[in-house]
Amino acid sequence: MNNATNFISIEGLKFFGKVNASISHEIKNILAIISETAGFLNDLTDLAKQGEDLKLSLLENCTESIAEDIQRGFDTIKQMNQFAHSVDVPIKEIKIFETVELTVKLSNFLSFSSKVEIENGDKEDKPVLTCPFLMESLIYQILLFVYESTGPDGHVLIQFDSQKKDGTSLIISTPTNFILDGFPTPDIQRAAKFLGFELNINSSNQKLDIWVPYVSKEIVALEKALQINSKS
């Protein structure tokens, strides 16, 4: 196995485990809310049996709450399914906005995540030939790094700049300064290298700029390496 595929296997398993753990935590939280709401309905029923008036508004609130949490569960499972399918084909054309949006949603399952706003000024979602799983892993790791600096009350803005023909710039910023000491970590650096992405820190205006080429020579080389590995 070459360096790139070895890296994807090891780092990929770590990433997969981390995302699965956060999704299972989210599902457990949803079930805990539904369980407490069902328990509250049971309490109200017991009180009604004892002759207390049953307030219809309370019943309505409970059923609405259960319906909302069931929807939250469905949304979580949908994201889990989308994420699981990102390993179906190692290299393929993906939509950049869609991939970033999914990765942000996955990172928001973490209790310390900041609020993220994604602004797609270009409207058109550009296709990128990449390794979807490694790209999600890279953006996820970068977001975690940013969250550590901005904290759970912080706001993060992600913008896209597709003015250049051969790629899109993914710009991450916050209204307040963020501490970028130690960025990029060796794992972030390696993932970006294998994908052919460039990481630029603009320290004057506190922005992270991730250059995402539509097709990089690195990704073409990785595709070839993966084909050789699958044949051998």
Add this chain to the structure above:
Amino acid sequence: MEHIDILIIDDEEKFAAMLARRIELREYHSKVCHDGKTALQWIEKHLGSVSLILLDLQLPDMYGTQVLEDIKKIHPTVPVAIMTGHGSEKDKKECERLGAFKFMYKPINIDSLMTILEHIKEVPND
């Protein structure tokens, strides 16, 4: 100063609110904090006015074990029970070492919680 029977520290707002309502229905007083820092500030200001603290391990600003350690520094005798969705055996041992008297998994059984609270109120801690 109003006495609080159960202080719930949990960032899952709907869960904490529903649990608080069920406690109130049983004619006990409860208070909810959604992060570690706010909870610690409240405990510091209301020393001795809470019977039981229910603490989640996954909080947005601090890990639950750190909150537990800080609670015990402020108020060493207050009973703290951990309630978690996914606590590991390692977490459990660490919480016991730091002074938690109970480690519970969500969903919480309200009757068991009331039994614990009644027992605590029969034997005041300070």
